[in-house]
Amino acid sequence: MFFDHFNYWIVVILMMIGLYTVMSRSNLVKKMIGLSLFQISVFLLYISMGKIEGGTAPIVSNAPDVIYSNPLPHVLILTAIVVGVATTALGLALIVRIKEAFGSVDEEEILSNEDNL
Amino acid sequence: MPNSDNRTYWLDRPGNVNKLFYGVVALTVVLAIPDIFALFNIFYDKHPKTEIEEIPFFYGLYAMISMLVLLGVSNSVSNFLKRDEDYYD
Amino acid sequence: MIEGLNPGIILILGALIVPLTSGFIRGILLLALPVLGLAQLIMLGLGSWGQFEIMGMQLTVTHIDPLSRVFGLIFHVAAFAGILYSLHVKDTMQHVATLIYAGSAIGAVFAGDLITLFTFWEITAVSSVFLIWASRTERSFKSGIRYLIIQVTSGVVLLGGIALYAADTGSIKFETMEFGSLATWFFLIAFGIKAAFPLLHNWVQDSYPEATVTGSVILSAFTTKLAIYALARSFPGTDLLIWIGVVMVIFPVVHATLENDLRRTMAYSLNSQQGFMIIAIGIGGDLAINGVAAHATISILYTCLMFMVTGAALYRTGTAKITELGGLYKSMPVTSTFAILGALIIIAAPLTGAFATKALIMSAALDAKMVILWLAMLFGAVAVIDNVGLKIPLFGFFSKDNGKRFQEAPLHMLLAMAVMAGFGIFIGLSPATFFALLPTPMESHTYTASHVVTQLQLIAFAVLIFALALRTGYYPKMRDSITLDFDWIYRKAGKMALTKTSSIVANFWDQTKGFGLMLVGWAIDKAEKSHGEGQAMSRTVSSGYAVSVILILFGIALVVIYA
Amino acid sequence: MTFFMSHAPVLAIIIPLMGAPICALFRGKTAPWLFTLILSGIAFAYSIDLLIAVSANGPISYEIGGWAPPYGIEYVADPLSAFVMVIISGISTGVLLYAKDSIANEVPTSRLGFFFAAYLLALTGMMGITVTGDAFNIFVFLEITSLSSYVLIAMGARQDRRALTAAFQYLIIGTIGATFILIGVGLLYVMTGTLNIADIADKFDSISDTRPIRAAVGFLIVGIAIKLAMFPFHVWLPNAYSYAPNIVTAFFAGTATKVSVYLLIRFIYTVFGADFSFGTVYLTELLLPLGVIAALSMSVVAIFQDNLKRLLAFSSVAQLGYITIAIALATEAGLTAGILHIFNHAIVKTGLFLTVGAMFFATGTTSIKALAGVGQRMPMTSFGFVLGGLGLIGIPLTPGFISKWYLIQAVLERGDYIGYGLAIAILLSSIFAVIYIWRVVEILYFHPSPEGAKGSEAPLSLLIPCWIFILGSFYFGIETSFNVGFAEQAAQFLMGAR
Known part of the structure; x- marks a missing residue:
């Protein structure tokens, strides 16, 4: 059971690690890392779906009866990866600005700071 | 023109308020006369719509009773209901 | 147009x-x-x-x-x-x-x-x-x-x-x-x-x-x-309204008698007069609905007129309290005249509009053989003689002089009063002209001998008792105070210690109200504690907390969806 | 002209998309703004053309690059998406009319080019979400919108540094939401082998009883609910709206959450189908309580707010509660009420945020206490706020009344105690709305201005667009054939689709 679908289990585990990091860490940089992990787990999910057992890379060849893996999810996930990179970059840029404005990258500290505004 | 008016008004003269009162009494007596006529069915016809109107002086009596009830009730509840002007504030 | x-x-x-x-x-x-x-x-x-x-x-x-x-x-x-x-x-x-x-x-x-x-x-x-x-x-x-x-x-x-x-x-x-x-x-x-x-x-x-x-x-x-x-x-013709109307006619008159503020007296009296119209609506039928329309018209005329004269007094003297007014007829003779005219209309004296219109409602009640109802309305008619017809002009304008003098009301106010009084009397002089406008055409016999006599009798005897009560001191003393009314329930409940005369019912009322207020207070308090600025529902929470909420809800959603 | 017309669905998206990088090159106060206004206006014109065409001839399908669906990406303008496109581009254009002085006051001139580039991208994304017929494309456009909106919100940092944390928090939560949608789309793809929405919908019934589909439904609903700021997923919204620049708030209040509502309707009614959504997986039971709690609880929160923008933001969450209720009713009447409220709330709330923006422009604050006496100092703006507030409460002759009327009719149509309960909850929430609007009005009008208070009437360049929205809202509250007509058409189309 586990080993049959171990790729999906890895997706789930990675996702949990990512979400847990977002939830539990108050350091904004760590939060961003958690978020990236969460997104990456979804990339893996897509890539896993495209794989067909025994299938080769989807490159046109002249050999008959070749089984190809489905290339579409892989293409899709390229887009998602770009989005993920953009999100991470934007998030990190915001963290830099937050550090400048609040003097901290710790969310708890910033929130207690805000209350005193 | 506050406080500059020293004219004496008719009502201010002593006795005139009494005259007014006796005028009212006289008026009531005059207005009772038609009912007396009506008792003997002369000169004036009441054409009542209900039996109760056939009682002599019904309207006068009822007015008096009503007023007495109203004033009596008012007097009796007055102490209970009256409060200072700023009671609610 | x-x-x-x-x-x-x-x-x-x-x-x-x-x-x-x-x-x-x-x-x-x-x-x-x-x-x-x-x-x-x-x-x-x-x-x-x-x-x-x-x-x-x-x-x-x-x-x-x-x-x-x-x-x-x-x-x-x-x-x-x-x-x-x-x-x-x-x-x-x-x-x-x-x-x-x-x-x-x-x-x-x-x-x-x-x-x-x-x-x-x-x-x-x-x-x-x-x-x-x-x-x-x-x-x-x-x-x-x-x-x-x-x-x-x-x-x-x-x-x-x-x-x-x-x-x-x-x-x-x-x-x-x-x-x-x-x-x-x-x-x-x-x-x-x-x-x-x-x-x-x-x-x-x-x-x-x-x-x-x-x-x-x-x-x-x-x-x-x-x-x-x-x-x-x-x-029209809904029986329930009759009983509401009866209570309405009788209920406010005691307050109107006791009230010291002229405008509040008017307000109570207006309330009582509304009752006549409600009763007539409850009776239904052409005559009664004509009566409603006619009496509402007259009622607007005299109520406005009386608010105008009391308002003029207030405008010039700065008060509308009986205890503070005195001898106003000397300063404001024209306004006082209008007060008397208004009073005459309101007590339905012959030759005024209300004489013609109130009779419609009264005879509608008699036609429907509702004698008790008719008596109740007659009581209301007597009460209004006392409350407005006599009390407002006498106490407001012809009371004992307190030496203060003011100006007569401005001309445009007097003109406005003249408009109202003029219509009120015109309708009384020529009721047929007005009745032609009513919803259902009808014959009117306003000025029969008996109607005039009985109405005058009603007025005169009421005046007599009023005068006697004044002379003997039986008439309730005007005091600088207000009179409790049902709004006490929602403006004061719970604060007042109950006197021993108040019954168990009142006690129960009080407790219910107190409980209600407590409940409302508790709810507002809770709402503020939970929803107020910076409280749980509106606080800026950390994103970690937000994500946990999202995941919990996601879990619930999955349970629902898989159910 | 035929070229432009026949490519209308894609041109409405491409024009602002292509304009964005160009806009980033512009400098100065006027150029980027004017450029953006023109592009937004063009998109608006195309949307109206589309709506007219769709309403006359039925849905329009457009194949990107000539690749036929289901392999190519298809853009579909049906009554619902055309209607929402008109709302989005219309609100955007209206807000831009107002934007010039307002934004110059809040964002450094050197950044204006970038600001308007992000604005155009946000517009592109929202228009794209509505018009695309491809599930994965929805995700892409969603992220375009989201990323640009994080940027736009963070632009408020010069006024209040908390804009940064608000944007960051929105980024975390928004990314999770978008990723949930991505997972849901992926699962749908696995089960159906297609990404075309119409195609998925066709194949949906045959595989609807499988576990991945149920998981997909869960991920999609929760993901959309996050972007929609449905209670209790709304935590990002109040801060984001409060600290963003005023025109951004006005723009998003009218559009961003509305696009998510569109998505919710699209997935529930078109992809899953009403039978599956409400018969098999009990979405009514899930969404209805959330909607009711939002309408009541968030209105109460709004009562206690000290910041006017924050108050209106919470009010938005409450209003979204109405829409959630309407969608969850699973009837045509409910759906009509929901779609109608998308339009009506958009125009009213944008108008309100614009008046608040004008107050900020003149006084430099949106704290309710500090706005005391503004009624005397800025009579036109304040009166606009009052009229907008009436619309929010739902006084007759305002659009708020129209949608509330439809909503109450729709809940009463249920005919059971839940229906009556919902009607009472909606009325109760309206009373709360009276209270929170009244609280503001009281302070604006009946409290004396603080000593040495700044501010006189806002300039006409701000006032006129405000009043366009306010008077427009009254127009649509009285002459309802446009909004009610198209909402009914869209609802009929969606209910008839399956």
């Missing part, structure tokens, strides 16, 4: 121009608008206009039939006189509010469907509150808030009724309805609030005296009579 334009809209639109004018021009504009409206009303004649469909419902913006025409006519007269009376006011807000208020009341009268009615209904509520706030005192502000809450509640209930009624019948026509369904109960409560049904009445006595001098004149003319119209239109 635009074909079929609801006359009320002329006033409302005109109100929007008022802020752009000033001085003399403004005066002309203000007076011209009701005249224009009246001209529009007369030119339209009877019929329906402005029908269009919206959201699948048939609206009729203007619907004039004989019943609505009577109310529309008197509303225009009252608007004209009220504006004339308030010409000296420099406050733009009051003028605008007056016009919008009067216009929306007129608009509501000519509403052919419930949605239009509701719209104007709410505009009257919102615009009229500004007449109360215009006093610009702390008291009037609070009173205005209470007024607004009650009036808006009436509108909300009306809307609820409309929604149910539309769902029940598929119609939103404003017409005679069979009383009984849940929707009609909603309507009854909504109309009842504005008509000042017993226990729903306190907003009248609470707010009218807090309004400005001119504001109370204008307020007295429209809101309650609009409700009378709405009831007469929708529920």
